Amino acid sequence: MxxxxxxxxxxxxxxxxxxxxxxxxxxxxxxxxxxxxxxxxxxxxxxNLGARNLRRGRTGFVALVLPELVVPYFAELAGLVLGAAQEHEWNVLIEQTLGTREGERDTLASLGPHMIDGAIVSPEALQARDFGELAPGIPVVMLGEHSVDLPMDHVGIDNVEAARAAVAHLVGLGRTRIAAIGAHPHRGTAAQRLEGYRLALTEAGLPVRDELVATALNYHRRDGAEAMTRLLAAAEPPDAVFCFNDLLAVGAVRAAVERGLRVPADVAVVGFDNTEEGAYSLPSLTTVAPDKAAIARAAVDLLRRRVEDPERPPEHVRTPFSLEVRESTRGDA
Amino acid sequence: MxxxxxxxxxxxxxxxxxxxxxxxxxxxxxxxxxxxxxxxxxxxxxxNLGARNLRRGRTGFVALVLPELVVPYFAELAGLVLGAAQEHEWNVLIEQTLGTREGERDTLASLGPHMIDGAIVSPEALQARDFGELAPGIPVVMLGEHSVDLPMDHVGIDNVEAARAAVAHLVGLGRTRIAAIGAHPHRGTAAQRLEGYRLALTEAGLPVRDELVATALNYHRRDGAEAMTRLLAAAEPPDAVFCFNDLLAVGAVRAAVERGLRVPADVAVVGFDNTEEGAYSLPSLTTVAPDKAAIARAAVDLLRRRVEDPERPPEHVRTPFSLEVRESTRGDA
DNA sequence: CATCGTTGATACAACGTTGTAAAGCGGTCG
DNA sequence: CGACCGCTTTACAACGTTGTATCAACGATG
The missing domain is CATH 1.10.260.40 (lambda repressor-like DNA-binding domains)
Structure with missing residues (x-):
C-alpha cells in the first residue's frame, strides 16, 4: 500500500x-x-483513513442503531439512510440491537466514543434518556420515539395524529368494533398510536373497549396473526383492526383469512409503515405512510449539524405522513 | 475523552x-x-480504536457489499452476517451498490484498502474477476455467484440443483407448461437457475419453450408482476411458474390473481430465497430455502481465515438448501 | 561472588496523516 | 538598499496506541 x-x-x-x-x-x-x-x-x-481520522479527530463513520433488519420498515429506512449519508461522505455502520435493552446498551457502549462521529438511533426497549449516560458526548439523533422534554435531536412523524387518521378512516367506512393490535408496555410509539386510536374512537362517539386492544410484544407477522386469532375468538369479534405496523397487519390478514373471513368485507385492516410488501399483498394493505426518505434525510442532516456544533439547541423535526388507502379497507378486493 | x-x-x-x-x-x-x-x-x-488499528494494522471492520437492503433476502442475510461478525468482534459496514456496475466499482474503490480488514460481497452486475483489480490485496469472500475457476473464496448453494428441484416439484404436480421468470443477460445466478430449469424440463421429457422464459432486469415485485402479465397474455399461458426469487413470485401471484386466476389451481408458483414474507403471503409461497444462517456463518468464517492467512488456497463452500412446499403449489389454498 | 533468568517497569519510536510555524524565494515599495 | 509582502515549500510535532529495546531489581544457580 x-x-x-x-x-x-x-x-x-x-x-x-x-x-x-x-x-x-x-x-x-x-x-x-x-x-x-x-x-x-x-x-x-x-x-489511510484511520490515520487521517486520528489526526483530524473525525472518523467519517456514523452508526445506525436499529432493532432488526428483517423488519422491512427498518431495512427500507436503512437503505435510505445509507444513501443520504453517502452524500455527506459518511460511511454507515449498522448495528442491530434485536430490540433488547441489553442489546441497545452493549451496542452503544462498545461503539465507544471514538470510532464514530455520531449515531442515528431507533430505540425500542431502551429509554431515550439512557443514551445520554451511555454515550456521553456522542452526537445522537433519535428516530421514531417522540419525547419533547428530552434534550436530544429527534425526527419522526406525529404518531398520535397518524393513528387518529388511520382509525378515523375505519370509522368513515362505518365500522364500529374497531380493534387495535400492537399495544406494548414499554414502547413510546406504541403508547402514542394507542392514544391516537382512543382519540379517534372517542371523537366518533364510539366506546373504547379494553378487550379490543391486543398487545404484541414483538411486531412480527407471527405476533399479528396470534393477536388477530385472539381477537376473533371473542364473543363479539371486531369488524376492523388497526395494526401498529405492516407486519402485524400481514399476520392479522392471514389469520383472518385462515378462519374463513373476508378482508375487508368481514374485517377491514389498516397497517402502518407503508412497506412495499403491503402494496403487493393480497389484499393490498391500507397503511399509514410516513415519508421515509424525508426521515432519512432529516436524520442525517440533523446529525451533521449537531456534529458541527455540539452546543446548538436540540431540534425536533416532524416529517409528513399520508394515509395510503388500498384493498384491505376498500370494497373491491 | x-x-x-x-x-x-x-x-x-x-x-x-x-x-x-x-x-x-x-x-x-x-x-x-x-x-x-x-x-x-x-x-x-x-x-481509541482508530489509533489502535493504525498501530496494529487491522481495523476491526468488514464491509458487506450488497445490491439493496429493500430486497428482503439481502436484509435477512445482512442481519445474520451482522450477528456472525459480532462473534468475531468485527463491526460490519454495509454498502449498497444498487446493483449497478458503477455502484459496485465506486464502493470498492472508495472503501479503500485501509478502513476494512476484508469484504463480503454479493455481486450482481459486476463480474467477479473485476474485484481482484479493484480491491487489490483486500480479502474478499464472494456470495451467491458460483464460478469455480476464479481464485476467490466463495459461499453459496448449488443453484443449478436448487432450480432443478423446484421445477421437478412442479413437474411432479402434473404441470406441463412451466414458465420461468428472472432470466437475466448478465447475472451468473440467473444463468445457473435457468440451466436447472431446462435440465428439469428435459429430464421430464417436456419441451423447453423460449416463450415461457421471461426476463426480469430487476428482481422486484413489480418486475414479477410485469413478467407474469406478459406470460399470461400469450395464446397458451403457463400452468406453473418458477420465479428466481420470492419478490418476483409475490408479484407474479398478484398479477395472476388480478386477472382472475387461482393460485395454485390455475397456475402454481414457486419462489426462491424463503423470505419470511413468502411464508405469510396469500397463498403462502412454495420456495427454495437456502440455509441463510449457514451462508452467513460460512462467509464470516471464510473471511476470518483468509485474513489470518492471505496465502491459503481459495475455498468454495456449498451450503445446503431445501424446498419449502406451501400453498402456492399445494391443493388446499 | 559472578552470572543468569525472571519479573516488572519504562523510554522511545513508529503507524500515516495533517496543522503549525517557519523559512526560502522573488518581487515591490518606501 | 533594506523592509516587507505573497507565494511555495518544508521540518516538526502531534493525534493515541503498541512493539521493541532497555533497564533495574531480585533470587537462584554455577
Whole structure:
C-alpha cells in the first residue's frame, strides 16, 4: 500500500506537499502539482483513513442503531439512510440491537466514543434518556420515539395524529368494533398510536373497549396473526383492526383469512409503515405512510449539524405522513 | 475523552504499563494493576480504536457489499452476517451498490484498502474477476455467484440443483407448461437457475419453450408482476411458474390473481430465497430455502481465515438448501 | 561472588496523516 | 538598499496506541 511518503519520494517533493495536493491546497506550483498527481496515479495512492481520522479527530463513520433488519420498515429506512449519508461522505455502520435493552446498551457502549462521529438511533426497549449516560458526548439523533422534554435531536412523524387518521378512516367506512393490535408496555410509539386510536374512537362517539386492544410484544407477522386469532375468538369479534405496523397487519390478514373471513368485507385492516410488501399483498394493505426518505434525510442532516456544533439547541423535526388507502379497507378486493 | 496518558497520570505509572494492563499482559505487579484498574474505571477509559488499528494494522471492520437492503433476502442475510461478525468482534459496514456496475466499482474503490480488514460481497452486475483489480490485496469472500475457476473464496448453494428441484416439484404436480421468470443477460445466478430449469424440463421429457422464459432486469415485485402479465397474455399461458426469487413470485401471484386466476389451481408458483414474507403471503409461497444462517456463518468464517492467512488456497463452500412446499403449489389454498 | 533468568517497569519510536510555524524565494515599495 | 509582502515549500510535532529495546531489581544457580 502506497503512503504519502512513497508518493513524495517518487515525485521528489516533501510529504506535506503531497498532502497539500491531495487535500486541494491552493498554493502549489503547477509543475510540482503535475508531478505529484502523476506519482499519485502511478502508485495508486489511497489515503489511510484511520490515520487521517486520528489526526483530524473525525472518523467519517456514523452508526445506525436499529432493532432488526428483517423488519422491512427498518431495512427500507436503512437503505435510505445509507444513501443520504453517502452524500455527506459518511460511511454507515449498522448495528442491530434485536430490540433488547441489553442489546441497545452493549451496542452503544462498545461503539465507544471514538470510532464514530455520531449515531442515528431507533430505540425500542431502551429509554431515550439512557443514551445520554451511555454515550456521553456522542452526537445522537433519535428516530421514531417522540419525547419533547428530552434534550436530544429527534425526527419522526406525529404518531398520535397518524393513528387518529388511520382509525378515523375505519370509522368513515362505518365500522364500529374497531380493534387495535400492537399495544406494548414499554414502547413510546406504541403508547402514542394507542392514544391516537382512543382519540379517534372517542371523537366518533364510539366506546373504547379494553378487550379490543391486543398487545404484541414483538411486531412480527407471527405476533399479528396470534393477536388477530385472539381477537376473533371473542364473543363479539371486531369488524376492523388497526395494526401498529405492516407486519402485524400481514399476520392479522392471514389469520383472518385462515378462519374463513373476508378482508375487508368481514374485517377491514389498516397497517402502518407503508412497506412495499403491503402494496403487493393480497389484499393490498391500507397503511399509514410516513415519508421515509424525508426521515432519512432529516436524520442525517440533523446529525451533521449537531456534529458541527455540539452546543446548538436540540431540534425536533416532524416529517409528513399520508394515509395510503388500498384493498384491505376498500370494497373491491 | 480519557486517553492512556490520562489514566497513567492518575495511576502514577507509565503509559505503557496502562496499555499492558488493558491488553492483559501478564507481568504487572498486583498493586499497580489494582491502581491502574481503578484509574481506568474512574476515567471511564475507552481505547481509541482508530489509533489502535493504525498501530496494529487491522481495523476491526468488514464491509458487506450488497445490491439493496429493500430486497428482503439481502436484509435477512445482512442481519445474520451482522450477528456472525459480532462473534468475531468485527463491526460490519454495509454498502449498497444498487446493483449497478458503477455502484459496485465506486464502493470498492472508495472503501479503500485501509478502513476494512476484508469484504463480503454479493455481486450482481459486476463480474467477479473485476474485484481482484479493484480491491487489490483486500480479502474478499464472494456470495451467491458460483464460478469455480476464479481464485476467490466463495459461499453459496448449488443453484443449478436448487432450480432443478423446484421445477421437478412442479413437474411432479402434473404441470406441463412451466414458465420461468428472472432470466437475466448478465447475472451468473440467473444463468445457473435457468440451466436447472431446462435440465428439469428435459429430464421430464417436456419441451423447453423460449416463450415461457421471461426476463426480469430487476428482481422486484413489480418486475414479477410485469413478467407474469406478459406470460399470461400469450395464446397458451403457463400452468406453473418458477420465479428466481420470492419478490418476483409475490408479484407474479398478484398479477395472476388480478386477472382472475387461482393460485395454485390455475397456475402454481414457486419462489426462491424463503423470505419470511413468502411464508405469510396469500397463498403462502412454495420456495427454495437456502440455509441463510449457514451462508452467513460460512462467509464470516471464510473471511476470518483468509485474513489470518492471505496465502491459503481459495475455498468454495456449498451450503445446503431445501424446498419449502406451501400453498402456492399445494391443493388446499 | 559472578552470572543468569525472571519479573516488572519504562523510554522511545513508529503507524500515516495533517496543522503549525517557519523559512526560502522573488518581487515591490518606501 | 533594506523592509516587507505573497507565494511555495518544508521540518516538526502531534493525534493515541503498541512493539521493541532497555533497564533495574531480585533470587537462584554455577
Amino acid at each position: 502506497a503512503t504519502l511518503k512513497d508518493v513524495a519520494a517518487l515525485a521528489g517533493v516533501s510529504v506535506k506537499t503531497v498532502s497539500n495536493v491531495v487535500n486541494g491546497y491552493a498554493f502549489v506550483k503547477p509543475e510540482n502539482r503535475r508531478r505529484v498527481e502523476e506519482a499519485l496515479v502511478t502508485t495508486g495512492y489511497r489515503p | 480519557a486517553t492512556l496518558k490520562d489514566v497513567a497520570a492518575l495511576a502514577g505509572v507509565s503509559v505503557k504499563t496502562v496499555s499492558n494492563v488493558v491488553n492483559g499482559y501478564a507481568f504487572v505487579k498486583p498493586e499497580n494493576r489494582r491502581r491502574v484498574e481503578e484509574a481506568l474505571v474512574t476515567t471511564g477509559y475507552r481505547p
